[in-house]
Amino acid sequence: MSELRRVVVSSPRTHRARMAAQRSWSLAHDLDEQTELGAVYVRTLIRAQLRAALATLTVVAVVIVGLPLLLVLVPAVSRSRVYGIPVTWLALALCIQPIWIAAAARHLRQAERIERDFARLVDRS
Template sequence: MPEPHPPRRPRRETVTYASAHGDPAHGVVPGPARRPLAHAPARSEIDEQTTLGHTYVRSLMRSQLRAALTALAALALLVGSLPLLLALPAPEALVWIALGAGVYPVVWAIAHWYVRRAERNERDFTGLVER
């Protein structure tokens, strides 16, 4: 993987989780050699950016994008449609209840679903690659 920031600008180099935890290789982006790839051929395909490796990455991106679009569709359907519904002659109390309180649990529930779904996608991907 190419170093994303030129080394002459140490200020923006990638501070890794490992280095932030006092890893001796402070500030160095770990290269492929550091990874435990002995037993996982699919994993080395990804590391070495082969066509097969890109196919794996694309499949993960597709499943994550599907989860994101599902969440956005739910948001559009449940919240985005409210201006149209509330434009109909509705009692003012309904506007207060819907916008003042009702929307927040709905938004949180969509977010909760998405987080679980995205983490499951990542777990499935890990299982597929490391099998």
């Protein structure tokens, strides 16, 4: 008995179809093409950045409003002195500045982490 040989008949377009199937979905493509899905991811990134900014703003606002409020509610604090230096000056020099630096450093770390996570998500897709 003779051996039967299989023959594969295919269309010239079959190669393109396989290539398209092999290409995976790309978030970077959606972002570049400004598709609806890409817009959703960008809005998510912007909202995450906004939340981080609002958290930093809250810390700054509490300090800015808190110190004058403390001085109004407790007038003895504004009149007291340590080694001849008003306590309010010491509070501004020794307490407020480190809070600004800490808030700025925390915000910077959060913003970088958000961007790094987004970039990782784009690269992974």
